[in-house]
Amino acid sequence: MGFGKxxxxxxxxxxxxxxxxxxxxxxxxxxxxxxxxxxxxxxxPAAEVxxxxxxxxxxxxxxxxxxxxxxxxxLLLAFTERTGSSALxxxxxxxxxx
Numbered sequence: 650m651g652f653g654k655x656x657x658x659x660x661x662x663x664x665x666x667x668x669x670x671x672x673x674x675x676x677x678x679x680x681x682x683x684x685x686x687x688x689x690x691x692x693x694p695a696a697e698v699x700x701x702x703x704x705x706x707x708x709x710x711x712x713x714x715x716x717x718x719x720x721x722x723x724l725l726l727a728f729t730e731r732t733g734s735s736a737l738x739x740x741x742x743x744x745x746x747x
Contacts, residue, residue, distance in 0.1 A: 650730075658730035659685040666728055666737050672744045678723060686727040688713060688720075691747075695724045698747055705743045 663685045667677050674692025689710065691698050699709035714721030 655730045658733075659728055662730070662732050662737070663687065663728040665734065666726065666732075666740075669737060669741060672741065672747070674747075675744055685729065686725055688723045689726050691722045691724060693747060694721050696721075698724060698744070701747050702740070702743055707740060707743055 663683050667679060667683055667687060671677070671689075676690045677687050678690045679687040695710070695712040695714055699712060702709040710724030710726040712721075713723040713725055
């Protein structure tokens, strides 16, 4: 698979996630163009969300609160060619119980 195909798949997966029906309290917080990653606003601190996901074998996102305390309820989620529909559904399902 060439780099162009990998980039296209990553873009498609990120936009599928951006348009997903996120659980209550979770919302994409993308103000600009999205290529393969976007911030996700969370109803609880991002560190708690990552811990919850890790217990379920899911790698979460970057806790933006570690970079700026004002963003402690935000995760930076990245999507690649390998994070297709089933990975997104697993993530959404796990977030239902946060």
